[in-house]
Every structure is written in structure tokens, then in C-alpha cells.
Amino acid sequence: MSVPVSRRAGVPARHAEPAAPGDISDAVRMRAFRQAINEALHEAMARDDRTFIMGEGVDDPKLIFGSTAGLKERFGPERVFDIPLSENGMTGVIIGAALAGMRPIMTHQRIDFTLYAMDQIANHAAKRCYASGGRQSVPITIRALVGCGWGQGPQHSQSLQSVFAHIPGLKVVMPSSAYDAKGLLISSIEDNNPVIFIEHRRLYEIEDDVPDGHYKVPLGRGVVKCEGKDVTVVAVSLMVFESIRARQALAEAGIDAEIVDPRTIKPLDVNLILESVRKTGRLVIVDTAWKTCGFSAEIAALAAEECFGALKAPIRRVTLPDVPTPTTSALEKIYYPGALDIARAACDVMGLGGKVPPAVEASIAGMTTPTAPQFFGPF
Amino acid sequence: MDAVDAVTPDLKKNLYRTMLRIRRIEEKIAVLYPEQEMRCPTHLYIGQEAVAAGVCANLSKGDSVFGTYRAHGLYLSLGGDLNAMMAELYGKRTGCTRGKGGSMQLIAPDEGLLCTSALVGGTIPMAAGAGLAERLRRSDRVAVAVFGDGGTEEGVFHESLNFASLKKLPVVFVCENNFYAVYTHFSQRQCADNIYERAHAYAMPGVRVDGNDALEVYRAMREAVMRARRGAGPSLIECRTYRWLEHVGASSDVTRDPEELDEWIARCPVRTLQHRLVEEGLLSEEDIHRMKAEVDAEIVAAVRFAKESPFPAPEELEAGVYAP
Known part of the structure; x- marks a missing residue:
């Protein structure tokens, strides 16, 4: 199944910028949103050894609904690892790692869990650049999934983009297609600021034409x-x-x-x-x-x-x-x-x-x- | 070389000089604060100098430190620039965060002070994260979290100790137990007086030291740092000390029991070390006077620098929210 508008038909060239001409072949390459996220993580991890991925269940059998497949095998358990159920503390961990020169990626199976970590996200990550007079930055990416349907209920299906977008210092990304998901996630990971990357669970199986390799969809461009x-x-x-x-x-x-x-x-x-x-x-x-x-x-x-x-x-x-x-x-x-x-x-x-x-x-x-x-x- | 052997005469004199310098800078700030020109909440370190001095004397370039809003001592012990600190208190463009962070957000990234925070406990997990970064880079650097007794009441204290111990990260957790959270005594906030023992629950060494004894702090920290550098994991050090002034600002704390305060003032960390060094013949009255004069001259210059520095221009209001 695909979104009715493909990348080539519906997206003017200025809104979808490949990293370099030639990165995108003409052949249509249909991939699910879930696979596009996975490809973005592989690309980002392969490009920069300062990246690492941590989160509850990133290497468990479900692999965050398949989105973290193959990462641990390829990049090793030091760079892809499960964490204690300490969302706030672990967010502080990625902030500290970022201040010490790393580019961490954290994953939440449900965005609701990020509310445990609002202290570190809103009080610390969002403020560091400004409160340091621009001397420091916190290049972290926090993936957060929005559940929907199958009785996800009051605490497994909130859609919190406005909560994060209200806070200066955070960037908030919300892709609607597999093509955008890959390009935006790569941009988010390579961005020097804290990015809340919100993935809707019901988009996960929807396919789109997704180029092979590394490409970026710029943040701030609709x-x-x-x-x-x-x-x-x-x-x-x-x-x-x-x-x-x-x-x-x-x-x-x-x-x-x-x-x-x-x-x-x-x-x-x-x-x-x-x-x-x-x-x-x-x-x-x-x-x-x-x-x-x-x-x-x-x-x-x-x-x-x-x-x-x-x-x-x-x-x-x-x-x-x-x-x-x-x-x-x-x-x-x-x-x-x-x-x-x-x-x-x-x-x-x-x-x-x-x-x-x-x-x-x-x-x-x-x-x-x-x-x-x-x-x-x-x- | 074990911890006792490491305490050389030079080290002792350096510790004394660091503590004396912090004390005189803080005393000067206390005098100037009522002028209402330092327009930010300022938390003075008077009475606690031995902790920052003893901790930082064990660190080298590349090690990282994360502190609290009461961070002047930490900043100065690490070698942070005094002019930039004083200018920061005055909200000036030449401050260490261009006036954006103030006294509660001091940083000295080149000297290793990566973050301090107005929010209790907030930087504890960051030290674990910096330790994780060093582990991933396979360096022998360590990360240090300095926090108060109040910080141990926050969830992140427990989360950070657990994670650092789980991953055997090169981290030292240093609790400055000054017994008060604003006006509230430790005994009204915690069920037991055993901060250092909590380390054992997280499978790491925990020790309690006299936080007014710089040499004792130094030795405990040295052991913890060596343990971290050799990959054996984190430690927790509880330093028992006392804040002489009010939680924030330059006034005395009217709620304190005068006897309690007097007892601690009698155990002044700066004077204690000074007596010891004089007794040991390492320090003369003349040395002390010279040191004081040097520090005072430096302070006068720093205050002048701060007062004469320009404020940030209006266009800086919206600058630096995001990194390029």
C-alpha cells in the first residue's frame, strides 16, 4: 500500500533535497515507514561513530516494531543497547554524553514515556545552548512513537508535539511518509540540537518510494x-x-x-x-x-x-x-x-x-x- | 603511589591557596551583593571550600565535572577564569555564558566544568553520560557529579548510580552534604542519615568523609578516581560539610541554631588547613599575607573588569537558542 502521492509526483524538488546529485536512482524503491526509519539509523550510525542508540527494548525481539533491526548485529552492543526503566535519568545520560562530544539517539516505544523525562528534556537539553551563551550544544535525537488503536488508551496514545514545540531550544519533527521519515531522521541525527522525532505507529506499514543510501530532508521545510x-x-x-x-x-x-x-x-x-x-x-x-x-x-x-x-x-x-x-x-x-x-x-x-x-x-x-x-x- | 603518599607539601599548599581564594572571592561577593548590581540568584560556598578543592585537585585535562547552582568553588577549583565568572554575576557580555546563565549556570568547558544547574539533581545523570562517552571512546578520563544532600532525594540520583554501576562507568559521585535544603534540615527530609551507604545498594564503594578536611576529601577522591580510570567503575563519596550563610544571597540564615553554626565555624576548612600547614612548617605568616594580597588584587581587578564590561546588546536576546 502506498500514499497516493509519490515522492516524484508530489514533492517539488526544492522540498526534497538529496545529499548529493546521483544519490537517488530513478528506479522506484518501495519501502515501509518502519524500514525507512531503520535505514536512516543504519546510515547515520555508519557515517558517524559518535552516534549510539539506546532505549527500552531497542534490541529485544520486537526491535521497536522492527525499526531497530540489524543495528546491534552491525554496530555492536556498545553502540546499540537496552536501558533501565529510568527515562529521566537516561535522558540526562544522553545529554551528558552529548556535552562530552557524542551524538546519541534515544528511542521510546510510546511518546507517553517521554513525560517521565520532561525535566531533562525541557529544563536541561532545551536550555543548554542558550544558557551557555551559545558555547555548548546538545545534539541528541529522541524518537517517540504515538500509539493509536487496539485500545492503546489514555497512557499509550498521546500526541504531544505541541507540548515540546512550546519550549524554545527543542526541534520537533513529525514525518507523514516513509520518504520524509528517512530524510528527516538523518537530518535530525546530524542536527546539533535536541530533536524530538515523533513517529505515528499507524504510518509504520505504509510504503513510499524511498531512495537507497544517505539523503536529507531539511528541518523547517514543509x-x-x-x-x-x-x-x-x-x-x-x-x-x-x-x-x-x-x-x-x-x-x-x-x-x-x-x-x-x-x-x-x-x-x-x-x-x-x-x-x-x-x-x-x-x-x-x-x-x-x-x-x-x-x-x-x-x-x-x-x-x-x-x-x-x-x-x-x-x-x-x-x-x-x-x-x-x-x-x-x-x-x-x-x-x-x-x-x-x-x-x-x-x-x-x-x-x-x-x-x-x-x-x-x-x-x-x-x-x-x-x-x-x-x-x-x-x- | 597510594593516597597518603600523594599528599605532598606542594599539594597541601595548592589546596590551601585554592580554598583561601574561593573564600575571599565569596566574601567579596557577599559584600558587593547588596549593591543590587549582581542581579541573579547567587549561592555562596563559604564553609564548603574543602570539597571542591579536594575533589578537583585529582582531576586532569579532559576529565569532566557537573555541578550545582552552588558552583563558584567548583568553577574556581577547576581553573575557571575569575574575570568571566565575575562578569557573569554582573550579567555582562564578557561572562562565561555571556550573561545568559548567571551564577546558577556557570560553565568552564575548557577546564572541564560542562554543566551546572539551578535544578536540584539535574546534572547527576549527565556525569554518567559523560562517563559513558569516555567508555565508548576508550579513554582513561573520568566524569564527576557534584551534588548536595537534596540531590540524593531526586529520582535521577538513584537512576544514575544504578546505570553507572551497571555499565561500570568511570564516574565519581560526590555528595556535598551540608545538611540543609534551603531552610529544611536533612532530618526532616530523609529517613536515615546514610547517604554513603546507598552506594552499596548499587554495588559500588561508598565512603563518608569529613568534608571540612581538604586532605581527607582529596584522599577519598583520589582512590575513587583511580578506580574509575582503571575501569573498575563508579564510587560515591559523601562529604559532610556546612553552609555558613543563607541558601541564596549574602545574609546569614536566621533559622539556624547559633550553637550549631558556631561549632562548624570553629571547624572552618580554610583555617583548619592553615593551622596544619603552619604547624608543619609548610606555611609562614608571611606566605599567608602574600597569598591574601595576591588574591585580593586579583579580585579587585576582576570586579573592575566585570563592572566595566558591556551588557549584551539587545540583538543577543534571540541569539543562541539553537546551535548552528
Whole structure:
């Protein structure tokens, strides 16, 4: 299964910069998101012996859902190792190692675990460069997975990008495709700052055209996934996938949506978003997280502040309701927004009064492009 | 050479000079602080000088140290530049962090002081991380965490000891037990007076020393550093000492029992070593006067440097949030 827009068809060259011309062959090379993450780790580890990977379960039989496969065998147990369940202390360990010249990578099977480590992440890693007068840096990458579905529930499925993005000194990355995942993870590891790299678990099996070898997708540069003239849909992570499905359905009603994927929450590609909103005059923001004080609020404020005059309709947001994730599948089903909710918001800003034309609804119901694959238990 | 043999006359004189210098610098800061020109929380080290001096006398270039917000003594013992420290207290561009960090975030990366922190316990795991870096590089360098008794109440203390011992990292954990967290006595915060014994739970050596005796601190630290350098793993040293002034700022602590304070002042670490060196014929009154005069001249120059240095320009507000 692949995202409908391939790297070559949907990504203008300026947004996807290979490390060097010739690194990317013309042959299509389909790889799952999980494999793209794994390839990025292999590339980064092979290039720089100051990198090492640690995290709970990085070398266990599940290998962080397959993303750390082959690393221990290739780079040895000193550079790829499991850790005690001490998220805060171990984050301090990677900060100290970074201050002493290393470039550590830490992995959390669930982003919820990073909250144990907020002291070291927010109070220490984020502050070190500034509080040292720019004399020090903390080149660490913290991978964190967002769970979703199969009853992951209140403590295994939070989407915390806004929490991290609020804090100066951190960078926050949130890829939506395998191609971006590999290029952005390599950029994150090679960046000289603390980067929170957020991977959505439901993207893991989705394939994309992923070049072999080393390439970088720059932090702070978004991408127009699909061009359109009527409404801008700014979406992140899994919601890019859902937005593309919504776009296909909206076409049935003659609505031409433009999908903008910021790819990094911080730094944010402000100009790309504003350019699109100025062009379409309408804005829908789709986030994987809650509404209040979230990423969607930030984008709405940005548009209101910077291009209010270009807006032809009020801004609409599609987010999680402001409640913890329920575990039961009965409530989980209605908790997560999808293509239909996005289509509804788009129809609303198009002046259709929140009514989704039957053709759009029928299109989503009978869609040949399935939803992102669910994962099954136990974990 | 064992730890006792290592205590040469030169070493003793150097320790004394380091401690005397810290004391006089801190006393000068205490005098100047009420002028309200050093506009940052400043935690003075008076009474605890033997710990930093004894610890740092064992370290070499390339070793790394992680401390607390009460770090003037550590910074100076490691050879951090006095002008840059004083300028930092005054918030000046010439400060060791260009005025961005202040007294609580002093660093001297070239001298090995990699991080100090306003947050209790925060730098303890960083020392374990620096130790891990040295292990991965197969160097013989060591990393040192210096923290207070309050730091041992934080979860990261336990997490760091466990990890450092698990991986046999070249780390020395040094607890400066001054018995107070702000105004709250140790006995109101901890169930037992046994910080050093916690090392045993984490399968490493733990010792308790008189933290007002620079030579005792030096010997314990020497053994721990040698153990770390030969790859035998971390150690914990509890140095029992006493803070003479209030938690922050230059005033005395009104909540202290005067008798308790007097007892500790009678055991002043600087004067104790001074008496010993005079008795041993290693130090004359003339030497002491000369040292004081040298240090005082240095302090006057540093204060002048700090006061005359420019503040950061407005455009520095947004500079340095991210590394290039």
C-alpha cells in the first residue's frame, strides 16, 4: 500500500533535497515507514561513530516494531543497547554524553514515556545552548512513537508535539511518509540540537518510494503534498494520509483542496503555509492531537495574524476532542477524526454549511484507498 | 603511589591557596551583593571550600565535572577564569555564558566544568553520560557529579548510580552534604542519615568523609578516581560539610541554631588547613599575607573588569537558542 502521492509526483524538488546529485536512482524503491526509519539509523550510525542508540527494548525481539533491526548485529552492543526503566535519568545520560562530544539517539516505544523525562528534556537539553551563551550544544535525537488503536488508551496514545514545540531550544519533527521519515531522521541525527522525532505507529506499514543510501530532508521545510486552489488543508503525520483521502472525495463535489504538510512542527515552514492560504483563501487545520493550545491553534493564529485579509471564510480545525483517549473500541472509533471529518470541515469553509455532499460521503465510504492499517495486539 | 603518599607539601599548599581564594572571592561577593548590581540568584560556598578543592585537585585535562547552582568553588577549583565568572554575576557580555546563565549556570568547558544547574539533581545523570562517552571512546578520563544532600532525594540520583554501576562507568559521585535544603534540615527530609551507604545498594564503594578536611576529601577522591580510570567503575563519596550563610544571597540564615553554626565555624576548612600547614612548617605568616594580597588584587581587578564590561546588546536576546 502506498500514499497516493509519490515522492516524484508530489514533492517539488526544492522540498526534497538529496545529499548529493546521483544519490537517488530513478528506479522506484518501495519501502515501509518502519524500514525507512531503520535505514536512516543504519546510515547515520555508519557515517558517524559518535552516534549510539539506546532505549527500552531497542534490541529485544520486537526491535521497536522492527525499526531497530540489524543495528546491534552491525554496530555492536556498545553502540546499540537496552536501558533501565529510568527515562529521566537516561535522558540526562544522553545529554551528558552529548556535552562530552557524542551524538546519541534515544528511542521510546510510546511518546507517553517521554513525560517521565520532561525535566531533562525541557529544563536541561532545551536550555543548554542558550544558557551557555551559545558555547555548548546538545545534539541528541529522541524518537517517540504515538500509539493509536487496539485500545492503546489514555497512557499509550498521546500526541504531544505541541507540548515540546512550546519550549524554545527543542526541534520537533513529525514525518507523514516513509520518504520524509528517512530524510528527516538523518537530518535530525546530524542536527546539533535536541530533536524530538515523533513517529505515528499507524504510518509504520505504509510504503513510499524511498531512495537507497544517505539523503536529507531539511528541518523547517514543509511540502505541498497535493496542489489545489479552493482550500488549504494543513495536516501533520497520520492526518496527512487522511487529508489526501478527503481531497480525493472532495473532488467529487468539485472542491480542489491543497494539502500542506509542515513535516517539522518546529521550526515551522511559515512561508509555505501562508503562501498556500493566500492562494486559496480558506484554511482547515488537521492535527493528531487535542484542540486546546495545540498545533492547530498555532496555525490558526498564524493565519489570523499574517494573512487575515486573504481569508474568505472562518478557519476550521479538525482535532481530537479535549478528552483522554478511551480504551474501548466503541469510543475509540468516534474519538479519532478521519477523512469524513476533514471533508466536512472543508465543505464548511467552502460555504456548504457543514453539509457534506452525498457524492463526497459516498466516495469516502467506498474508497479504494483504504485507511492507514490498524495494528493488532498485544502491543 | 597510594593516597597518603600523594599528599605532598606542594599539594597541601595548592589546596590551601585554592580554598583561601574561593573564600575571599565569596566574601567579596557577599559584600558587593547588596549593591543590587549582581542581579541573579547567587549561592555562596563559604564553609564548603574543602570539597571542591579536594575533589578537583585529582582531576586532569579532559576529565569532566557537573555541578550545582552552588558552583563558584567548583568553577574556581577547576581553573575557571575569575574575570568571566565575575562578569557573569554582573550579567555582562564578557561572562562565561555571556550573561545568559548567571551564577546558577556557570560553565568552564575548557577546564572541564560542562554543566551546572539551578535544578536540584539535574546534572547527576549527565556525569554518567559523560562517563559513558569516555567508555565508548576508550579513554582513561573520568566524569564527576557534584551534588548536595537534596540531590540524593531526586529520582535521577538513584537512576544514575544504578546505570553507572551497571555499565561500570568511570564516574565519581560526590555528595556535598551540608545538611540543609534551603531552610529544611536533612532530618526532616530523609529517613536515615546514610547517604554513603546507598552506594552499596548499587554495588559500588561508598565512603563518608569529613568534608571540612581538604586532605581527607582529596584522599577519598583520589582512590575513587583511580578506580574509575582503571575501569573498575563508579564510587560515591559523601562529604559532610556546612553552609555558613543563607541558601541564596549574602545574609546569614536566621533559622539556624547559633550553637550549631558556631561549632562548624570553629571547624572552618580554610583555617583548619592553615593551622596544619603552619604547624608543619609548610606555611609562614608571611606566605599567608602574600597569598591574601595576591588574591585580593586579583579580585579587585576582576570586579573592575566585570563592572566595566558591556551588557549584551539587545540583538543577543534571540541569539543562541539553537546551535548552528
